[in-house]
Amino acid sequence: MTTEHPGITRFRDEHTRLGGVGDVVILPDAVHTAALAAEALGCEVGAIANSLLFDAGGTPVLILTSGAHRVDTAAVAGRIGVDSLERASPDFVREHTGQVIGGVSPIAHPAPVPTYLDTWLRRYDVVWAAAGHPAAVFSTTYDELVALTGAREVDVES
Numbered sequence: 001m002t003t004e005h006p007g008i009t010r011f012r013d014e015h016t017r018l019g020g021v022g023d024v025v026i027l028p029d030a031v032h033t034a035a036l037a038a039e040a041l042g043c044e045v046g047a048i049a050n051s052l053l054f055d056a057g058g059t060p061v062l063i064l065t066s067g068a069h070r071v072d073t074a075a076v077a078g079r080i081g082v083d084s085l086e087r088a089s090p091d092f093v094r095e096h097t098g099q100v101i102g103g104v105s106p107i108a109h110p111a112p113v114p115t116y117l118d119t120w121l122r123r124y125d126v127v128w129a130a131a132g133h134p135a136a137v138f139s140t141t142y143d144e145l146v147a148l149t150g151a152r153e154v155d156v157e158s
Helices: 006-017 034-041 073-080 090-097 119-123 142-149
Strands: 024-026 048-056 059-066 115-118 127-130 136-140 152-154
Touching: 006 024, 006 136, 034 048, 048 090, 059 090, 059 119, 059 142, 073 152, 115 119, 115 142, 119 142, 127 142, 136 142
Parallel strands: 048 127, 059 115, 115 152
Antiparallel strands: 024 136, 048 059, 127 136
């Protein structure tokens, strides 16, 4: 009998509680990049919603960005009203999400995290995001991501 990773179980429970309808897919291997996830799923890299946690002076900020984009941290910091956005350390990520880099889901964190959603993802009928573990993803839509996370929209490029 195989036991599911606790991060995936927490994700599934929260996804169900919030009324999420997408499918959770467990891939044969961890997919630590959008390109690897897109290849495994047979979709465009832009349809992968990377969950990137940033440190805004000790406060976590989660940006869900298209795998086709890099976040312009200076531009986004100005747009969301923080002094700066620094890439979070692995310990900071685990503390604020309960998950590891490469598997951070948009939901199921120990406490609410301010979340922003890359408007580019609206272009895709189906978006894929991490489901609490580097080998787990789930299908969703742009509108469902907004509903699940309470995310505010943001243009992540300069």
